[in-house]
Amino acid sequence: MTQSSLNDLREAVLDANLELQRRGLVLYTFGNASGIDREQGLVAIKPSGVPYDRMKASDMVIVDLDGKIVEGTLNPSSDVATHLLLYKEFPSIGGVVHTHSEFATSWAQAGKPIPCYGTTHADYFRGDVPVTHSLTDEQIESEYELNTGKVIVERFRNLDPAATPGVLVAGHAPFTWGKSAADAAYNAVVLEYIARLAYRTQGINSNTAEVSAALLRKHYERKHGPKATYGQG
Numbered sequence: 694m695t696q697s698s699l700n701d702l703r704e705a706v707l708d709a710n711l712e713l714q715r716r717g718l719v720l721y722t723f724g725n726a727s728g729i730d731r732e733q734g735l736v737a738i739k740p741s742g743v744p745y746d747r748m749k750a751s752d753m754v755i756v757d758l759d760g761k762i763v764e765g766t767l768n769p770s771s772d773v774a775t776h777l778l779l780y781k782e783f784p785s786i787g788g789v790v791h792t793h794s795e796f797a798t799s800w801a802q803a804g805k806p807i808p809c810y811g812t813t814h815a816d817y818f819r820g821d822v823p824v825t826h827s828l829t830d831e832q833i834e835s836e837y838e839l840n841t842g843k844v845i846v847e848r849f850r851n852l853d854p855a856a857t858p859g860v861l862v863a864g865h866a867p868f869t870w871g872k873s874a875a876d877a878a879y880n881a882v883v884l885e886y887i888a889r890l891a892y893r894t895q896g897i898n899s900n901t902a903e904v905s906a907a908l909l910r911k912h913y914e915r916k917h918g919p920k921a922t923y924g925q926g
Contacts, residue, residue: 699737699764702730703753706737706788709874713792714745716882724792725770728874729780731787734758737874738776740767771838778842779870783854788874790881793866796888800824801861807887808903810894814887815904815912819856822884823848827863841865856913859884 709726713719722745727738737753754765758777762769770776776789792798800807800822807822809815825844832840845860845868858880859869867888869880894901916923 698730699735699755700750702728702735702737703750703755706739706753706874707748707750709788709790709878710739710748711745712875712878713790713881716885718792718794718881718885719745720793724790725772725776726788726790726874726878727770727773727776728788728877729786731784735763736773736777736780738769738773740765741770743767772841774836774838775842775845775868778839778846779868782842782846783849783870785855785872786870786877787872788870788877790869790874790877791866792881792885794881794885794888796892797822797861797867797885798865799892800888801866802864804863806861807884807891809909810891810901811904812908812912813890815909816916817880817883817887817913818858819853819913819917820909821903822859822861822867822887823852823857824861825863856917 706726706728713724722742725739727736729736734757736756740752740754743752752767754767754769755763756769756773757763758781760773760777772791779789804824806824809821825848828840828844841862848860858871859867861867867884869877869884871877871880915921
């Protein structure tokens, strides 16, 4: 990896982090975004505890897939072990985002998946947004961040992370991912929006049925299927 490509990765990850702030998904130093260069196996991630309005691209910490710092003078995000495990287990992803956004986090704290009530949701997630099981006391006390990643991976044992680009960690908050750091941030914004819609839908009618399988499939595949028609091609 050349220094130029490292700098490009840092810039992309900085912008993904700042997008979270621009969209109101983070407070103070909450949350983090990362991106990976698959060829070199290096990850750029937000430094721990640094305010968004003071961050520079040069502050992004470069680590290898074992978590060793390759470049940078700051400590990486405390969630780095979760990010790294997701990169290892989901080889198609290029970026990971973690927020404590209000509505998605509310669903996570309730330990409830977000039902797919309509086409807005179906455009981005092929079904409910899943929730993990709660971590055990032992998982919390030892290697907490790594175990957070493990419960996510376990929840996706029979799910496609490309079709479901995010998850709620029970009692914690959401993680999203995508083809790049920018894509992961985009999915975090969408997740927060559909979490808010679902909350309000239940408030209007607690007996609302989930969208039909046919409509779910139609809307998801219209954007993401092999014969997608959305956009300019």
